[in-house]
Amino acid sequence: MFLDLHRHLEGSHSPAALAKVARDFDLRAPLFFDEVTQAFRSEAELAAALTMAGPSDDASVFYRCIVLARQAYVSVAAIRALSVAAFQEAAADTDGFELRISLFSMTRTLLENLGLRWREVPPRAFAEQYARPVLLAVLSARDEVAAATKKPMVVRLGLSRTWESGPHYDALGDVVVEHAGQLVGLDVLGIVPPPDTEPMPEGLVRLLARLRPHLPDLTIHAGEFAGHGSIDRVLELEPRGIGHGVHALESPQTLARLVRDGVTLEVCPTSNRLLIPSALAKLKAAHAGLEPLPALQRCHVHCVLGSDDPTPMGTRFSAELSVAEALGADLRTLEADMRRRWLEMTGTAL
Numbered sequence: 148m149f150l151d152l153h154r155h156l157e158g159s160h161s162p163a164a165l166a167k168v169a170r171d172f173d174l175r176a177p178l179f180f181d182e183v184t185q186a187f188r189s190e191a192e193l194a195a196a197l198t199m200a201g202p203s204d205d206a207s208v209f210y211r212c213i214v215l216a217r218q219a220y221v222s223v224a225a226i227r228a229l230s231v232a233a234f235q236e237a238a239a240d241t242d243g244f245e246l247r248i249s250l251f252s253m254t255r256t257l258l259e260n261l262g263l264r265w266r267e268v269p270p271r272a273f274a275e276q277y278a279r280p281v282l283l284a285v286l287s288a289r290d291e292v293a294a295a296t297k298k299p300m301v302v303r304l305g306l307s308r309t310w311e312s313g314p315h316y317d318a319l320g321d322v323v324v325e326h327a328g329q330l331v332g333l334d335v336l337g338i339v340p341p342p343d344t345e346p347m348p349e350g351l352v353r354l355l356a357r358l359r360p361h362l363p364d365l366t367i368h369a370g371e372f373a374g375h376g377s378i379d380r381v382l383e384l385e386p387r388g389i390g391h392g393v394h395a396l397e398s399p400q401t402l403a404r405l406v407r408d409g410v411t412l413e414v415c416p417t418s419n420r421l422l423i424p425s426a427l428a429k430l431k432a433a434h435a436g437l438e439p440l441p442a443l444q445r446c447h448v449h450c451v452l453g454s455d456d457p458t459p460m461g462t463r464f465s466a467e468l469s470v471a472e473a474l475g476a477d478l479r480t481l482e483a484d485m486r487r488r489w490l491e492m493t494g495t496a497l
């Protein structure tokens with residue numbers, strides 16, 4: 148039994164789901180509709196536009212795919228339809244999963260697609276009138292698909308280190324507290340341009356401290372675009388999981404600390420291959436050609452497997468399992484670590 152424990156909703160809108168939503172909601176943006184032929188784009192056309200062509204150290208190549216797909220966030224109903232499809236497809240692809248949502252960016256995009264300037268929407272209205280319905284749409288999609296498939300599935304709330312507006316994030320935090328019982332925990336995410344690609348804004352650290360009593364299980368994307376120092380920095384916040392974290396392999400001290408504190412790394416092999424090809428090559432060269440997942444396992448770091456963003460990365464969780472095996476990962480340990488982590492974050496054994 149294997150669960151996908153690092154997967155993003157925004158990267159899980161398949162070409163098929165987007166093509167259907169485009170037709171159902173009459174989306175006429177050029178991505179979805181060809182003005183010349185007056186026809187909606189096919190799945191194949193959408194796949195070509197939304198999938199990375201190959202590896203690139205420039206994260207903006209990946210981010211462009213995410214931004215394109217968000218053009219379908221034209222209403223709460225459209226977001227719900229896309230969410231139902233994403234949960235159904237993840238359920239078909241896995242034995243269960245965690246899906247993380249970037250509520251701020253989803254809400255901001257909805258407002259932009261509605262023709263509103265989000266910065267001019269007061270924080271409380273931003274949170275109450277827009278973010279809460281989006282969150283409820285995602286949660287109801289989860290409940291619907293969980294009831295139909297009987298597979299374990301949980302939602303984690305992502306907060307972005309892009310931190311566009313403290314007051315808007317803080318208001319969103321108030322809404323999140325009210326729905327904490329339906330969420331499994333918090334995540335820190337976000338694509339930030341160099342020089343500091345994994346910053347921890349003070350306001351974000353304060354918001355995390357305020358939310359942790361309600362949502363104690365914290366994961367943080369770190370040691371992906373930045374080195375092991377980024378992991379050392381966020382370990383001070385006592386996360387239970389680190390998204391990617393493969394740069395821990397640069398530092399015996401960081402590895403020892405992850406082992407000592409029982410912090411789990413969420414490793415996504417295809418994501419690493421596509422988003423950090425140069426760093427990956429360096430890490431492998433320093434570890435006798437071994438890929439991060441087996442190398443981390445040999446250092447006794449707990450690791451779980453994730454698909455990260457299946458659509459832009461052109462992958463599925465089932466494919467990631469095959470990749471993990473081909474890379475020499477110990478699947479027995481991987482499954483044991485997955486069960487351990489699920490119990491830790493949900494309080495229930497699989």
Ligand SMILES: [Zn+2]
Binds near residue numbers: 155336390455
């Ligand atoms: Zn991620």
